[in-house]
């Protein structure tokens with residue numbers, strides 16, 4: 104008689120590996136997750152919408168970033184998207200053509216107070232051009248709403264600080280959407296680096312080359328390459344290390360005439376020096392023709408951690424004449440698609456009082472200060488020491 108192996112049915116239930124974030128999300132969708140323990144958060148974080156199953160929201164801006172948030176908001180069962188505020192009717196009409204009756208009502212910016220006065224609205228997403236953030240955020244806070252804001256919070260550290268101060272006074276919060284912190288590969292590197300998997304970090308390096316080249320109309324109002332692009336890399340490096348640099352050095356050039364003509368740069372190199380002795384380097388371009396080049400590397404005496412570029416299809420074709428694969432993801436909406444979903448989930452968790460604010464005000468204020476130090480370094484040609492007390 105054939106001897107049977109021990110039945111796998113007798114073993115404990117099989118569980119997914121912690122790295123399978125997509126399965127984790129599936130569990131969240133079907134409600135198969137352990138709720139956060141009540142004492143995980145302080146009473147200050149017990150937000151007034153904790154009891155609500157659906158969070159009423161308003162989205163400001165239907166541009167490049169806004170369209171990503173629109174589809175994630177509409178797809179999220181925890182969200183009831185009530186209004187979109189957009190100044191260009193044509194953008195709204197194309198959304199309506201796609202989403203039909205599910206499209207929330209359009210509100211023009213001059214009427215946004217009406218949407219914010221709706222008591223069903225708990226929170227807003229701000230995805231308008233950076234120079235408008237300050238006004239939109241202040242208006243939303245004054246109306247008693249929680250705020251998810253695209254980075255940077257405002258055009259400068261002073262305005263950003265005011266937003267955070269207003270929020271604190273009113274018992275509200277402002278979430279700065281540094282989406283790269285929510286990228287699963289970068290999260291794995293952050294956890295490994297903090298665990299000491301490579302020992303004391305000697306160097307940390309990011310490569311961030313944009314694709315496609317952003318329109319000049321966007322670049323003109325972007326706030327400049329340091330506050331628009333470098334803030335992502337600066338935040339990523341500081342978050343991985345858990346440390347802020349004491350000084351920064353920057354070099355930049357403009358190879359593209361149209362970018363030179365608006366006084367901005369398309370190519371940047373930054374060196375960040377940390378008290379621990381760690382050196383951070385950032386390599387940025389506005390235009391990588393081979394795809395959205397996004398890499399992170401952490402090096403130490405015990406080894407190297409790298410997050411390489413990701414491709415939409417993981418197939419390699421090797422022949423006698425070479426080795427080919429499809430290009431990397433083309434741009435941020437596809438490369439960071441998971442991160443955008445996960446950052447929204449984190450914000451919703453926060454609004455429902457399950458977790459503290461995931462990105463601290465002092466983190467984004469310091470990042471803004473470091474970006475300004477880089478601009479100063481470019482002007483002076485020297486390292487700029489950063490005084491965080493000021």
Ligand SMILES: NC(=O)c1ccc[n+]([C@@H]2O[C@H](COP(=O)([O-])OP(=O)(O)OC[C@H]3O[C@@H](n4cnc5c(N)ncnc54)[C@H](O)[C@@H]3O)[C@@H](O)[C@H]2O)c1
Pocket residue numbers: 163164165166167168169188189190191194212230231232233235253254255280282321331435
């Ligand atoms: N995290 C990321 O990966 C990422 C990527 C791109 C942009 N961003 C950020 O998102 C913000 C928007 O950038 P974008 O590239 O989407 O810009 P965009 O120009 O493509 O879109 C901005 C949209 O806002 C609308 N708008 C302008 N003023 C408005 C107002 N007062 N009220 C309502 N709508 C208004 C415009 O008509 C436009 O549709 C910026 O702060 C940028 O830094 C973040």
